[in-house]
Amino acid sequence: MQAKILFLDIETAPSLGWVWAKWETNVIDFKQDWYILSYAYKWAGEDKVTTVGLPDFGAYNRNKEDDRQLTKSLRKLLDEADVVIAHNGDGFDLPKINTRMLTHKLAPPSPYKTVDTLKIARKTFKFDSNKLDDLGRYLGIGRKLPHTGFHLWKNCMDGKPEAWKMMKEYNGHDVELLEKVYYIMRPWTGNTHPNVNQFSANLACPKCGNEQVQRRGYSYTQLSRKQRFQCTGPKGCGTWYEGSAKKV
Ligand SMILES: [Zn+2]
Structure with a gap:
């Protein structure tokens, strides 16, 4: 049985506050705390990208800042997932969702379990920028959709349907880019990547589940020897990993 892998990206509204000055200033008080505007997700192995925004919920007509139903739907999604993949997910998306x-x-x-493509980019490579948009450009797999900056967020907060349409496209496109970046980086994730083979005792690749793997030498510690494998073949992801020599 394979783990259910979820690609996820959320967009939040900024906090709204009062300030006395423009530069290097303190917020006097908050008028409205941040909330989640929308999210986009895709299950690994499925083609469909789904985007969900506040206007999709009944509460929106009464209160444009009420993300309770949206948060509940996100909770349901996380509940179904075994592995959640997001860019800066460990530092932003997931703690933000937890907070809501x-x-x-x-x-x-x-x-x-989580896989954070930003963490992998920082730890294993040396790009000039680890933003999803820049990674997409470096790797030649596409860019983020251009948007009108903060105006897009503001127009959504003001409830403009056209802006919401754009926000959802933008959000959904990010998830597609995230998935591409993830697959390229997957063999480089080392042993921090969760095992996707649940309840499986065979020697399938721990990252993609491919069973067409090759034994390629051993790794040694002072006390033991372990069989080393590489995930190969047309469906292989290229990951190197170790298995117990006893099973071989
Ligand atoms: Zn693999």
Whole structure:
């Protein structure tokens, strides 16, 4: 059985506050705290990208800043996932979602593992910029959709349908780019990547589940020897990993 892998990206509204000055200033007080505007997701192995925004929920007609239903739907999604992949997911998306779940007094979703493509980019490579847009450009797999900057966010917060349409396209496109970046980086994720083979005792690749793997030498410690494998073949992802020599 393979793990359910979710690609996810959220967009949030900025906090709204009062300030006395423009530069290097303190916020006097907040008028409106941040909330989640939209999210986009895709399950690995499926083609469909789904985007969900605040206007998709009934509460939007009464209160454009009420993300309770949206957060509940996100919680359900995380509950179904075994692995969640996001760019800066560990530093932004997932703690942000946790914060909204806590605020709405929702119970935590069932535990899941994470893969953060930003962490991989920082740890293993030396790009000039680790932004998703720049990674897409360096790797020649596409860019983020251009947008009108903060205006797009503001127009969504003001409830303009055209802006919402753009936001959803933008959000969905990010998830497609995220997935491409992930697949390219996957063999480079080392042993931080969760094992996608659940309840499986065979020697399939821990990152993609491919069973067409090759034994390629051994790795040694002072106390033991381990069989080394590489995930190869037309469906292989190129990952190197170790298995117990006893199983061989
Ligand atoms: Zn593999």
